[in-house]
Every structure is written in C-alpha cells, then in structure tokens.
Amino acid sequence: MSATDSSSAGTRDTPGPAPGTDVPGDLQDGVPETSAPPEGPRRRGFRMPHIYVVLFCLSALAAVATHLIPAHQYARVEGPDGREVIDPGSYSAVAASPTGLLDFLTAIPRGLVDAGEVVFFTFVIGGAFMVVRRTGIIENALDRLLRAFAHRRLLLIPVLITVFATIATLIGTQELALVYIPVLIPVVLALGYDSVTAVAIALIGTTAGFTAGVLNPINTGLGQQIAGIETFSGAGLRTLLLVTLVVLGSLWTVRYARRVAADPASGLIHDDPEEHQKRRLYSAGATRTARRMSGRQRLALVLSLPVLGVTVWGVSSQGWFMIEMAGMFLLLMVIIGMVSGLGPSTISSAFSEGMRSVLEGAIIVGVARSVAVLLEDGLVLDTIVHALAQAVSGLPAALAAVGMFAVQSLFNFVIPSGSGQAVVTMPIMAPLADLLDVTRQTAVLAFQLGDGPTNILYPTSGYFMAALAIGGVRWERWLRFYLPLFAAWALVGIGFLIAAQLTGWA
Structure with a gap:
C-alpha cells in the first residue's frame, strides 16, 4: 500500500529522545539507519501495478464472466442458528443477468x-490509534517493552504469534489483526525490524489460530453444524495443526526479522520513504533514563481495561463484530484521550489525521468487494460453486480431500469470509464427502485449510488489505514475504488431510 501508516503521521507531536542521550548498546545492533535510501539506477522490466489497477482488472474479468458463464442458482433455506444456506438439491438454470x-x-x-463495516472499522482504528499516540502512552509503553526485550528481541516474535493464534483459535476473529498492527509497529521498529515484521506477527498469528480453529465458532463451529457433526469435535488433531502452523509461521517470521536486523537494506520495504519516516520516529529506542507514566496516563489505562474486557466478551459470546467493535474503540479513544489530558478539539483533530492515514486502505476494501458484487448480481456465483464441486467428484478417494481443499482455496477468492464460505460450500461438500468416502470431519478441515491461509493472500480479502494499509506494506511486497510460507502451510495442510483420510478421522 502507499497509504501512510497510522503510526507515522503527526511526528511533530511525538516526543523523541532528549538531546545528547544515547541508544543503549544492546539496542544498537539492528537499529535501522534513518537516512533515506540512495537513489540508484531504475530497474527496467515488469513492475506490479497499483492495487487499484489489479482490482479493477479483476472486476472487469468478473463482468465479462457474467456474459460467458451460464446463470444458475441454488435455493436458499434456513440453516444453523437461522443462517441462510443453500439447498444442494435445488441447482437449476435461471434467466441470465449479464453485467x-x-x-x-x-x-x-x-x-x-x-x-461498509470493514471500511468504517478501518477508519476508526486509524483515528483511535492516532489519539492514543497523542497522549504519549505509546511512547512510555514502548520504552518498557524495549527494556524488557533488549537482550532477547527475537523472542518477542514467537511469543506474540502464539498469543494472537491462541486468541483467534478460540474466538475466531482474524480481523483483530487490525487492532494489533498499529500497536506492534512502534515496538517492532524500535527493536530494529521493519513494518513487514509487525504486519507478519499480527496476520500470521491470527491466521494460524483461525485456520486450525480448535474452538473457533466462525469456521469450525459453523462448518460442523452445517455438516451435521458434533460441534468442536476432533479438537485433538486441530490442536496439533495449530502447533504446526504456529511453529512454521514463527520460524519464517524470525528468519526474516533476523535478516532485517543484520542488514536493514535487505528488508522488503527498505526503499519506501514512508518506512524511513517511521524509522526516524521509532528507531531511537529507549533512553538511558527510563520513561515514567504520569498519574493521568495510568488512570487512563486502568479505565480502558473494562472497555477492552467488554469488547472481548461481546465478540466471543454475543456475536459482536466490526460495528460493535468500532463503537467500543471510539469509547476507548475518548476515555484515554480525555483522562490523559487531551481536549475535545485535540482528540477530534488527531482522529481526523489518523483516518486520513488509512484512507487508501479503507477504499481498497470496497474496490475488492466489487468483484463478488458483479458475480453475485450476474447470477454466476452458484454456477462456479457447482462446477468446482463437480471437479472434486471425479477424483479418486485418496485425493478427494485434497481436491476439496483446492476447491475451497479457489472459492475463497470471491467469498473471503469464513462464515460466508461455509454457508455456500459446506451444504454441497458435506453430502459430496459421503459419496467419495471422505469423512465429514475431514471435509470441514478441508474447508478450514482452504479458507484461512488464503485470507491473507487474495487482494479481494477486505480486512487483509486494510491491515496492509494500516501497516504501510504494499500487497506485492507482502506476497514476496508470504508466498513461501503459504506454500509450506499448504503442504502441511495436504499432509493432515491425507492422514485424516487414511485413518478415517471422524
């Protein structure tokens, strides 16, 4: 993304190290240089176009597809918890509706x-984070974290990935990465890494937990309900999958972070001017004199804990999602800002500044959604689902589960939503699994593996593109980091599916 990270704007309001203070020696290694990258000769050859261009081309392809693909539909019926699901026996041709x-x-x-929910949530996160930054709380918390991990910087990465994965595997909200990234960026940069590392910690942690879905109501719970099997059964294998995904994700992220710490120029966004602006802001590290929070700042943090607790409770047990989360973060922003001593006008101006910093990412979310809008309005989305299911039905039994995984991975391009994909594909895949001698438990696992990792791969995933915008990382740069890990995760997933098939996992 070319949008400025929400943590990089408004540098004049952020206190820096006092004149004459030095960065501790144990923090000097790996702290990036603050000078702008020298301009070298321009490289010729292919260059990834702006993400707007990529998404516009995908929308154009979707529009053309509505003229070429026959229109069909499944009837919708009421499913688990009142959700609308498709009736797999109702597939029929309907009048064409080309774009x-x-x-x-x-x-x-x-x-x-x-x-709209994702767009608004992105704006709120960007604005709220800027308000919290203006209070000075982040700088004080940053100083403490730097001191705590000064001699074991790399340990922070697997610890945070594990924490984020554990939360996601229990409540199933990958979108929490949008909350984590603004907080991670100043810490990770001050420790000598880059914004790709911060984004990776949040996205890989939440995605590993969401994919394994040990007790995840959004993908595991709903998928098993639709498939007609006991909710959250098979937790043992899913826990093993969780550990495997977390270990691989942590090793890959640590490997990249160590390389950046040793040579900042090797980072994927080293040549990004906005990245250098953030480095100048945060790479000074902790001063020799420890920062101390004021009484008002401490009171603000104490008062914010009940708000965060209510938010977690609402998301995990009351079905809250982005609208409710956005409202709670607005409340959190006002409490922290007012108690810390910011006036209403200062809070308002900081909030506007933060929203401007994530504008491009918020708009990208809507542009990405246009692809699915065209396919749905053109009445060809169900045709695509049916064709993919038919392709799986022709596979040998040993490869059927892997075929389901491939189908779910492809379909997630147009419906990058765990619950949305479950209600469309699982009513077809569950009975198809019976015909192919694949257990329904394995079919649900194939759905999880096809859904989770691709949520941080496809540009049609709204929250993912918003996360990249908040982190200041362009999509093509992220692909260079993530594709090798995605391939490793895919191979692991295939191994788990084959093992499940051979053992008759149920």
Whole structure:
C-alpha cells in the first residue's frame, strides 16, 4: 500500500529522545539507519501495478464472466442458528443477468456500501490509534517493552504469534489483526525490524489460530453444524495443526526479522520513504533514563481495561463484530484521550489525521468487494460453486480431500469470509464427502485449510488489505514475504488431510 501508516503521521507531536542521550548498546545492533535510501539506477522490466489497477482488472474479468458463464442458482433455506444456506438439491438454470455498463460503473460504489463495516472499522482504528499516540502512552509503553526485550528481541516474535493464534483459535476473529498492527509497529521498529515484521506477527498469528480453529465458532463451529457433526469435535488433531502452523509461521517470521536486523537494506520495504519516516520516529529506542507514566496516563489505562474486557466478551459470546467493535474503540479513544489530558478539539483533530492515514486502505476494501458484487448480481456465483464441486467428484478417494481443499482455496477468492464460505460450500461438500468416502470431519478441515491461509493472500480479502494499509506494506511486497510460507502451510495442510483420510478421522 502507499497509504501512510497510522503510526507515522503527526511526528511533530511525538516526543523523541532528549538531546545528547544515547541508544543503549544492546539496542544498537539492528537499529535501522534513518537516512533515506540512495537513489540508484531504475530497474527496467515488469513492475506490479497499483492495487487499484489489479482490482479493477479483476472486476472487469468478473463482468465479462457474467456474459460467458451460464446463470444458475441454488435455493436458499434456513440453516444453523437461522443462517441462510443453500439447498444442494435445488441447482437449476435461471434467466441470465449479464453485467451492463451501468452495473460495471457502479460496482465499486456498491462494493464500498457492501463492505461498509470493514471500511468504517478501518477508519476508526486509524483515528483511535492516532489519539492514543497523542497522549504519549505509546511512547512510555514502548520504552518498557524495549527494556524488557533488549537482550532477547527475537523472542518477542514467537511469543506474540502464539498469543494472537491462541486468541483467534478460540474466538475466531482474524480481523483483530487490525487492532494489533498499529500497536506492534512502534515496538517492532524500535527493536530494529521493519513494518513487514509487525504486519507478519499480527496476520500470521491470527491466521494460524483461525485456520486450525480448535474452538473457533466462525469456521469450525459453523462448518460442523452445517455438516451435521458434533460441534468442536476432533479438537485433538486441530490442536496439533495449530502447533504446526504456529511453529512454521514463527520460524519464517524470525528468519526474516533476523535478516532485517543484520542488514536493514535487505528488508522488503527498505526503499519506501514512508518506512524511513517511521524509522526516524521509532528507531531511537529507549533512553538511558527510563520513561515514567504520569498519574493521568495510568488512570487512563486502568479505565480502558473494562472497555477492552467488554469488547472481548461481546465478540466471543454475543456475536459482536466490526460495528460493535468500532463503537467500543471510539469509547476507548475518548476515555484515554480525555483522562490523559487531551481536549475535545485535540482528540477530534488527531482522529481526523489518523483516518486520513488509512484512507487508501479503507477504499481498497470496497474496490475488492466489487468483484463478488458483479458475480453475485450476474447470477454466476452458484454456477462456479457447482462446477468446482463437480471437479472434486471425479477424483479418486485418496485425493478427494485434497481436491476439496483446492476447491475451497479457489472459492475463497470471491467469498473471503469464513462464515460466508461455509454457508455456500459446506451444504454441497458435506453430502459430496459421503459419496467419495471422505469423512465429514475431514471435509470441514478441508474447508478450514482452504479458507484461512488464503485470507491473507487474495487482494479481494477486505480486512487483509486494510491491515496492509494500516501497516504501510504494499500487497506485492507482502506476497514476496508470504508466498513461501503459504506454500509450506499448504503442504502441511495436504499432509493432515491425507492422514485424516487414511485413518478415517471422524
């Protein structure tokens, strides 16, 4: 993304180290240089276009597809917890509804409306984080973390990935990465790494936990309910999967972070001017004189704990999602800002500044949604689902589970939502598994493995693109980091599916 990270704006309001203070010797190794990268000769050859161009081309392909693919639909019926699911026996042809010129021109605005929750949540996170930064609390907390991990910096990475994975595997909210990233960036940069490392810690941790879904109600729970098997059964194998994904993700992220610490120029976004702006802001590290929080700052943190507790309770047990989370973060922002001593006008201006810093990422969310809007309006989405299911049905039994995994991975491009994909595909995949002698438990696992890792791969995933924007990492740069890990995770997933198939896991 080219959008400025929410932690990089407003540098004039952030206190830096006092004149003459030195960075502790144990923090000097790996602290990036603050000078801008020298300009070298321009490289010729292919260059990834802006993400807007990529998504516009995908929207155009979706529009063309509505003219080429026959229109079919499944009837929708009430499923578990009142959710609408498809009736697998109701597939039939319907009148074609190809995309017209006006439909295509309005696809992006309609995508923004459809993705309104994610767009608004992105704005709120960007604005709220800027307000908290203005209070000085982040700088004080940063100083303490730097001192705590000064001699074991790399240990912070697997610890945080494990914590985020554990939370996600219990409550199933990958979107919490949007909350983690703004807080991680100043800490990770001050320890000598870069924004890719911070984004990776949040996205890999939440994705590993969400994918394994030991007690995840959004993918495991709903998928098993639709498949007609006991909710959260098979937790043992899923726990082993969780540990495997976390270990691989931690090793890959630590490997990259160690390389950046040794040579900042080797980082994937070293040449990004915005990254250098953030480094100048945060790479000074802790001063020799420890920072101390004021009484008002401590009181603000104490008062914020009940708000955070209520938010976690609402998400985990009351079905709260982005709208409710956004409201709670607005409340949190006001409490921390007012108690810390910021006036209403200062809070408002900081909030506006933070929202501006994530503007591009918020808009990308809506642009990405336009692809699914066109396929749904063109009545070809169900046709695609049916064709993918038919492709799986022709596979030998030993490869059927792997085929289901491939289908779910491909389909997640157009519906990058755990619950959304479950209600569309699982009513078909569950009975298909019976015909292919694949246990329904394995079919659910194939759905989880196809859904989770691709959520941080495809540009049509709204929350993922918003996370990259908040972190200041362009999508193509992220791909260079993530694709090798994605391949490793895919191989692990295939291994687990084959083992489940051979053992008759149920």
